[in-house]
Amino acid sequence: MLLILENLKLKQSLCYLVEIDTFEYKSYNMGKKLFKSVDKYIGKLLGAEDSALKGTIKAMKEADIPAISVSANQGKFLQVLARSCNAKKILEIGTLGGYSTIWLGRALPPDGRLITLELEQTHADVARLNIIKAGLDPIVEIRVGKALDLLPIIVKEGIGPFDMIFIDADKPPYPEYFEWALKLSRPGTLIVADNVIREGKVLDNNIDDDKVRGVQKLNKMLSENKKVTATIIQTVGSKEHDGMAIMVVN
Numbered sequence: 001m002l003l004i005l006e007n008l009k010l011k012q013s014l015c016y017l018v019e020i021d022t023f024e025y026k027s028y029n030m031g032k033k034l035f036k037s038v039d040k041y042i043g044k045l046l047g048a049e050d051s052a053l054k055g056t057i058k059a060m061k062e063a064d065i066p067a068i069s070v071s072a073n074q075g076k077f078l079q080v081l082a083r084s085c086n087a088k089k090i091l092e093i094g095t096l097g098g099y100s101t102i103w104l105g106r107a108l109p110p111d112g113r114l115i116t117l118e119l120e121q122t123h124a125d126v127a128r129l130n131i132i133k134a135g136l137d138p139i140v141e142i143r144v145g146k147a148l149d150l151l152p153i154i155v156k157e158g159i160g161p162f163d164m165i166f167i168d169a170d171k172p173p174y175p176e177y178f179e180w181a182l183k184l185s186r187p188g189t190l191i192v193a194d195n196v197i198r199e200g201k202v203l204d205n206n207i208d209d210d211k212v213r214g215v216q217k218l219n220k221m222l223s224e225n226k227k228v229t230a231t232i233i234q235t236v237g238s239k240e241h242d243g244m245a246i247m248v249v250n
């Protein structure tokens with residue numbers, strides 16, 4: 001049965017035309033509740049936030065910074081990925097208040113290095129304090145500016161290749177971020193790009209939303225680019241349904 005599901009209680013008022021039957025629709029809502037409960041369960045067991053991470057969220061709230069960090073379990077997931085590739089050098093595009101930076105920074109050895117890029121000075125200032133409180137300031141460097149201006153400088157400085165690159169800034173230039181990430185990689189570098197499913201909006205080929213268009217273009221590039229072995233995992237839990245693209249440079 002064809003149902004027009006308006007908004008699906010999602011943030012935007014986009015109308016979806018989704019081929020789904022009533023049972024699936026009910027299951028979807030039940031699933032959302034269940035995903036949240038399971039997310040809590042996993043978080044309690046394996047994604048506990050210490051005072052630095054909790055303090056980061058609090059400091060962001062106090063500074064009126066949007067609550068769009070990765071979730072605790074996603075932060076832990078990134079940390080596991082960083083550990084699994086023995087990362088010593090990480091590049092992050094999109095710092096916000098430093099929440100994911102802290103999860104990633106904690107995967108690094110004492111002589112590791114994490115460079116994180118942030119457009120907004122206010123975000124960077126809050127992140128800097130959070131990173132200091134987490135004791136990661138000796139290995140984390142925040143660079144402020146447009147990522148597309150900062151990335152060529154990093155290439156020129158010869159800081160790469162990075163062992164892991166996390167792309168989590170504005171979505172329209174995701175294809176460009178991917179190209180820069182490749183320039184800053186070596187075979188084996190792990191590149192992760194967040195928010196590439198956008199509550200399923202990527203299914204809509206006629207969508208007039210430059211964020212969705214940006215990630216659609218990236219996802220297509222991943223399917224065609226021989227330089228990476230890539231997949232996308234859907235992410236559910238305390239945050240909206242989304243996805244992370246995960247790729248290894250060949």
Ligand SMILES: C[S@@+](CC[C@H](N)C(=O)[O-])C[C@H]1O[C@@H](n2cnc3c(N)ncnc32)[C@H](O)[C@@H]1O
Binds near residue numbers: 093
């Ligand atoms: C989704 S948030 C990052 C969340 C963070 N990675 C976390 O999970 O804790 C995106 C961040 O990218 C920043 N940003 C947006 N456009 C940018 C650009 N062109 N260059 C660098 N940073 C940008 C935003 O200001 C925002 O702080």
